[in-house]
Amino acid sequence: MTIMTDAPAVPAPARTLADRLRWALADGWVITRRDLSHRARRPAMVAVELLFPVMVVLMFAYLFGGGMTIPGGGDYREFLMPGMFALTMVFGLEATFTAISTDAARGVTDRFRSLPMSSSAVVTGRCAADMLNSVVGLAVMIAVGAAVGWRWHEGPGRALAAVGLLLLLRFALLWAGVYLGLVVRNPEAVMAMQILVWPLGFLSNTFASPATMPGWLGAIAEWNPMSATVAATRELFGNPGWGGGSWAAQHASLLALAWPLVLLAVFFPLSVHRYRTLDR
Template sequence: MSMLVHAEREGAREALSVRAAVGDGWAVLGRHLRKVRRAPAIVVMTQTMPVVFLLFFGYVFGSALAMPGSEYRAYLVPGLLVATAAGGVMTGMFQAAQDSHRGVMDRFRTMPVSRAAVPLGQALADLVTSAVGMIPMILVGLAMGWRIEGSALEALGAFGLLLLFRFAATWVGILLGLASRSEEAAGQLGSATFMLPLLSNAYIPTGNMAGWLRTIAEWNPISAVTTAVRKLFGNAAVPEDAAWPVTHPVAGSLLWSVALIAVFAPLAVRRYARG
């Protein structure tokens, strides 16, 4: 009987803890959104660069590849949307490092706030700004001739995968930002994440890559998400001779995203709580 009472108490305590984390997380979300409104430079930079890349790759590289220009642009837009989602690593790292090394995290730790709320609020704020930031990329892509060929439900699924992957990538960045030695170190490491989409099928097909490089590219989470988004938008067929995450892109994308959240979110919360 006592064990049953103890289990019920533990369950109630966990429910209260989750409720507190969510409630406090919404409050921290508001703080981050106000911060973005006062200093939008990083958001403008991270959302403007993909549009510049779309114009550059679409009109310069498109003429140099075997695909015709319009076909390559249809191939490229989903890849750049996923590359932008993967940029959550960089923005999450930079913002977490900034708050950590400027004493903001220390002030939060002195408040009666759930330890999970602070990193959760940052991740949610990044998700909101990313959802808004997709709009310019989509509009430019449409102006360049890209079209959503799939059904409305499939298109919603593609956008859902993009946001889920962005959420997962942000948790990776938050952990790395909290673990960084300085803002400068976080900025340098964040800039290096620019290479991740290059080692994937975001910009070019992996079929002509060297064997070892193709294996790395196809097991890159970005490749699975990119293939899934292209499939759901109806922009490209799924390769049949690729690695499992690419031949089963929707399942692979979900598994990669859930795995990243399951691993990095608890680690980020623990790192924040430890100080």
């Protein structure tokens, strides 16, 4: 006698590289939609994330801008905005860190790992959701910059290249946040992440010239990945900058590409490996 069951068939594992890639993209998109839906249920948090950099722009543009001078002249607001764009890309990494560590601490990540899904989908899906939110945040900042008088002067092609460098920095830093979230697995440790983010954002050429800092501190600021992105985007937008004769200052565009690629080469494989080996 044959017994019929209604048990769902388990999909056959992907065998070719193209099949595995399609599988990973489909699973990653599911996780991306999950994270976006979580944000949609918390509009107050999203509003705070968008309003914080706007408040910083208004504070520096209208409260402190009158006392700022740019070497060689130039409008301070046009000088300020590329740095604020980059600062927006750096801030907010705590949200990624917290989401990853919370899922790991609550066992959500373990449930994902028990499903027949791509092993990289959870971390790539989370990064994709964050990048979509970053695009929205950057668009808001560009609109705010235009409202306070910022303009780009080098044409749309170079402006898009500058936006690409900003998003590349964000994408690379996200993987550092993902890896740390998987390692720490403690949402309450978000303060430790903030201790890393704030020096990265402010120990740079965003608000002050590295030449005015003590020698060792100025060298750290010049070689900061964010400083490279800020200097490169100021050049691409045609906005005034600090200049400088050091190798890092003269090759900011090269470093603005090299630093994110180095960070990706380090933290992307570490994040995927850490996800695969949780609890081992």
